[in-house]
Amino acid sequence: MTKALILIDIQTGFDAPFWGARNNPDAETKAARLLAHFRAQSLPIFHVKHLSTEAGSPLAGAGAQIKPIVAPLPDEPVIAKSVNSAFIGTDLDARLRAKGVTDVIICGLTTPHCVSTTTRMAANLGYHVTLAHDACASFAINANTSWSQAPAMTPAQIHDTAVSHLHGEFATAESVDDILGTPIAP
Template sequence: MTRPALLVMDLQIAMVGRVEDPHYVRRVAGAIDAARGAGIPVIYVVVGFRPGHPEVSPANKAFGAIPPPAFTTADPGAAIHPDVAPLADDVVITKRRVSAFTGSDLDVVLRATGVDRLVLTGIATSGVVLSTLRQAADLDYRLTVLADGCYDPDPEVHRVLTEKVFPRQADVVDVEDWISGPG
């Protein structure tokens, strides 16, 4: 039996503020509503650091350039965007790297709740979505990517990933198609 969960990854205010698609957040909100309506757990994944970023090596090109206090509890931009905010009983996972699994307890939470299929949304397609998909596939999760529930600042990179790379390890569908039969 398959037990899916919808992962809403990096939809934090600072990241959503860079999204150029005015309908993106609304589409993800629709996927969240559909998941809840179907009894599918919604799990939020956010990037977060302690004050002073002790988890970040200066050698890390991606995170080493992030100035403190970005993505700490003192940073209002680190909050999940209010249009897709979690409910009180939703799980919020804090990660320390690009993949939703790295530096987090995501795998523990998924296995404890019997989840074996992940439905991925997030910012950016070439960041958290790609890294999480690859690691989840290696951990034997079944995968679905909501293509238009993912966003990348480079439309060509998004296209190549969703049309050519992701289908090797995941079902790739649009939010509207998934809503018609979530799971």
């Protein structure tokens, strides 16, 4: 069994006010802990970044840069995508298979979009997936209810709903502390 870490879209563009409020302000710090662990173990790491094709998107230009807290080292691959899944139109699957990866740990932004889509596809491609749920986050912009009479959900509700839809069928949702085998800080 070979494990790999996939960090999804932890980009500076997600700091823009455009997205609204978010849950889990410590997601990037927790992702950085996973990254440090994988580096220390010399395990495969894949950074993914979204290159938006929409005019004015916060995830284009300078906003497409990966946040410094999880910035890739020169030998760590960066997979560029322009759709929700890190597997569509990229060589991520081929790179994982070339390294003999069977298990992936996924974290990043945003939980109901690119994290969810990549998690689902990884499972469908036969990988054993662990979702580091507390190293992911959702935003208020994800609460669009223009299609229904339902009240808008909070970013935390959106996140929890997305995680609950993935856990058990597509992934095992675990905290970073559980993944790393460390005690939860008081």
